[in-house]
Amino acid sequence: MITITGASGKIGSKTATALLKNGKSVRVIGRNAQSLQHLKELGAQIAVGNMSEVDFLTKAFSNSEAVLLMLPPDKETSDFGAFQDQVGEAQCEAIINAGVKNIVFISSQGVHDVLHTGTVKGLGRQELRLNQLPDEVNVLSIRAEGFMENLIDSLKLFNTIATPLRPEVKTGLIATDDIADFAVQRLLKLDFTGKSYQDLLGDRDYSQTEIAAIVGAAIGKPQIEYVQYAYETYKNALLKAGISESRATLITERYKSINDGYFNEGVRNNISTTQTSLEDFAQNILSPMFR
Numbered sequence: 001m002i003t004i005t006g007a008s009g010k011i012g013s014k015t016a017t018a019l020l021k022n023g024k025s026v027r028v029i030g031r032n033a034q035s036l037q038h039l040k041e042l043g044a045q046i047a048v049g050n051m052s053e054v055d056f057l058t059k060a061f062s063n064s065e066a067v068l069l070m071l072p073p074d075k076e077t078s079d080f081g082a083f084q085d086q087v088g089e090a091q092c093e094a095i096i097n098a099g100v101k102n103i104v105f106i107s108s109q110g111v112h113d114v115l116h117t118g119t120v121k122g123l124g125r126q127e128l129r130l131n132q133l134p135d136e137v138n139v140l141s142i143r144a145e146g147f148m149e150n151l152i153d154s155l156k157l158f159n160t161i162a163t164p165l166r167p168e169v170k171t172g173l174i175a176t177d178d179i180a181d182f183a184v185q186r187l188l189k190l191d192f193t194g195k196s197y198q199d200l201l202g203d204r205d206y207s208q209t210e211i212a213a214i215v216g217a218a219i220g221k222p223q224i225e226y227v228q229y230a231y232e233t234y235k236n237a238l239l240k241a242g243i244s245e246s247r248a249t250l251i252t253e254r255y256k257s258i259n260d261g262y263f264n265e266g267v268r269n270n271i272s273t274t275q276t277s278l279e280d281f282a283q284n285i286l287s288p289m290f291r
């Protein structure tokens with residue numbers, strides 16, 4: 001049995017689907033049965049409950065040879081960092097209670113710095129917690145770059161590509177398909193031991209101006225230009241979109257840490273450089289949504 005957290009979300013849903021297609025027994029965790037129905041129809045067991053409850057998680061992790069673990073990006077919680085710690089601690093307790101031996105954790109670039117990197121600081125604290133689990137628990141943390149799917153939120157919210165990043169700052173961007181593909185291979189092969197991490201950085205680095213140009217061309221709006229927002233203006237736009245004060249502050253801080261050079265540490269090589277280009281993502285995913 002392989003158990004998937006965040007199973008109604010992007011990475012979790014794709015990972016669960018691929019494992020089921022490979023003939024694996026899969027259990028999927030979420031807060032409501034409806035959003036897991038498509039996986040139930042493919043043969044998954046479903047476990048509906050709250051990820052901050054140790055008893056629920058212990059039961060959901062039982063008989064699992066491996067768990068795909070993530071800290072949910074809850075939009076509304078009043079103290080996002082405290083929420084990440086509460087869920088992270090419950091997950092670690094449940095891993096021990098249920099005797100799980102293999103964990104693939106969805107982590108992020110920037111976790112090496114738990115002081116400046118906003119939303120990522122909580123993932124860094126969770127990596128530290130997971131790395132302190134007993135020796136018999138193997139943990140592989142996937143330190144992913146920012147997701148290409150974040151561009152969907154930007155287009156919906158601002159009608160363009162807008163963040164507080166300086167236009168010339170280069171960042172990697174990864175499609176969640178590529179993260180799920182990597183996770184699926186590790187979960188099928190269980191070829192990791194001890195405590196380790198793998199950077200996944202997307203196909204190349206892009207300046208913010210380049211990102212806007214590629215996206216604009218693909219969605220038939222070549223005139224769109226990258227917009228750099230002041231930190232406070234950006235945070236206020238997130239608040240208006242219904243994101244809690246605490247999470248909006250941390251999201252904005254993450255961008256500031258990139259501008260200030262605290263963020264990227266990942267090393268490019270043939271494993272960390274993944275397949276999907278922004279041109280392909282924009283053509284296949286963004287164009288049908290925004291053209």
Ligand SMILES: NC(=O)c1ccc[n+]([C@@H]2O[C@H](COP(=O)([O-])OP(=O)(O)OC[C@H]3O[C@@H](n4cnc5c(N)ncnc54)[C@H](OP(=O)(O)O)[C@@H]3O)[C@@H](O)[C@H]2O)c1
Pocket residue numbers: 005006007008009010011012030031032035050051052070071072073074075106107108109123144145146147150176
């Ligand atoms: N976005 C980025 O650029 C980026 C980069 C690196 C790492 N990450 C990390 O990637 C992870 C997100 O992956 P994703 O984008 O695949 O997820 P996603 O699509 O946002 O899905 C998140 C899942 O979390 C669940 N969830 C939300 N709030 C919850 C709560 N309060 N309690 C329990 N479950 C809750 C949702 O399930 P239900 O609502 O069905 O319960 C949903 O299945 C996060 O840990 C994020 O920090 C993101």
